Amino acid sequence: MLKRAIPYPTYHLFNYLREVIIIIGGYSVYMFVRNFVGADLDNLALDNAAKVIKFELSIGFFWEPLLQDWAFNSAKSLLVFFTWGYIFLFFPVILTTAAILYTKDRPKYRYYRNVVLLSFVFALIIFAAFPLAPPRFLPEYGFIDTLAQFGPAWYTSRDAADYYNAFAAMPSLHFGWTVLFGFLFYRTGKPPLRIWGVLYPTLTFFIIIMTGNHYVIDSVAGGIVVLSSFLLYEAILRYQATLHPLLARRFHRQSANS
Numbered sequence: 001m002l003k004r005a006i007p008y009p010t011y012h013l014f015n016y017l018r019e020v021i022i023i024i025g026g027y028s029v030y031m032f033v034r035n036f037v038g039a040d041l042d043n044l045a046l047d048n049a050a051k052v053i054k055f056e057l058s059i060g061f062f063w064e065p066l067l068q069d070w071a072f073n074s075a076k077s078l079l080v081f082f083t084w085g086y087i088f089l090f091f092p093v094i095l096t097t098a099a100i101l102y103t104k105d106r107p108k109y110r111y112y113r114n115v116v117l118l119s120f121v122f123a124l125i126i127f128a129a130f131p132l133a134p135p136r137f138l139p140e141y142g143f144i145d146t147l148a149q150f151g152p153a154w155y156t157s158r159d160a161a162d163y164y165n166a167f168a169a170m171p172s173l174h175f176g177w178t179v180l181f182g183f184l185f186y187r188t189g190k191p192p193l194r195i196w197g198v199l200y201p202t203l204t205f206f207i208i209i210m211t212g213n214h215y216v217i218d219s220v221a222g223g224i225v226v227l228s229s230f231l232l233y234e235a236i237l238r239y240q241a242t243l244h245p246l247l248a249r250r251f252h253r254q255s256a257n258s
Contacts, residue, residue, distance in 0.1 A: 022117070026120055041131055045132055046133045046138070048130055048131060048132045048133070049137070052132060053138075053141060064135050064215060064216065068143065068210055068212060069144075079211075082206065082207045083150040084150075085203070086147070086213060087151065090177075090204070094178075097185075108184075118232055118233055119173065119177070122225045122229060123168075123171055123225055130170055132170040133167055134166070135169075135212040136213060145212055146210070147211060170218050170221055171224070172214045174204065174222070175219040175223065176226040178201045178204040180226050181200065182200045182201040
């Protein structure tokens with residue numbers, strides 16, 4: 001007996017709802033891990049911050065206070081731009097790009113979505129094992145909280161803090177995901193997007209450092225997490241391709257489109 005085909009609009013709606021569930025589900029897991037870490041999270045995150053600063057000093061990469069101090073005294077307008085850019089050049093850009101990709105190139109969308117989800121898993125493990133206070137929480141080291149000084153009051157309020165993990169500085173997915181999307185922009189081959197593909201992660205690096213939200217080492221860790229996620233997903237696709245010829249054709253199509 002023939003199966004009834006799902007009406008096209010209903011099929012489309014199902015796909016949209018599935019993507020929403022995936023995104024909300026991923027964020028729900030993130031919030032669960034955030035609350036699961038432990039009651040003494042503040043002290044542990046601050047202790048880990050001291051360890052990170054000590055490590056950066058030992059390898060000569062403790063640049064964050066110097067960059068902030070220079071910007072605060074010599075280029076305050078740039079610091080204001082970076083502060084607002086921290087908010088409006090991350091999720092708005094990523095979500096808009098994802099929406100366009102979803103409607104224009106579904107295989108490529110799924111490819112990058114799955115890499116992002118894998119990076120989320122890696123990051124959650126690190127968040128739980130190594131909670132880390134951002135530099136802006138440590139004024140005794142010369143850090144400036146630019147979000148509190150130049151940003152919107154709602155972003156740093158106690159109510160807003162209930163919806164994100166303030167002690168998840170390591171690794172910096174803020175930087176890692178912009179590297180991934182920068183790669184996506186660069187691969188389009190269109191000159192304006194190729195330029196933006198290089199500029200976007202570069203600008204983000206200075207934004208997260210000079211606003212006091214991340215350490216240099218966080219950015220390195222974020223890049224490693226995204227690279228590891230990319231390599232793991234490629235390995236998964238190759239393994240799937242060995243199981244069935246149809247999956248092999250899908251792998252080659254996804255790799256070509258990515």
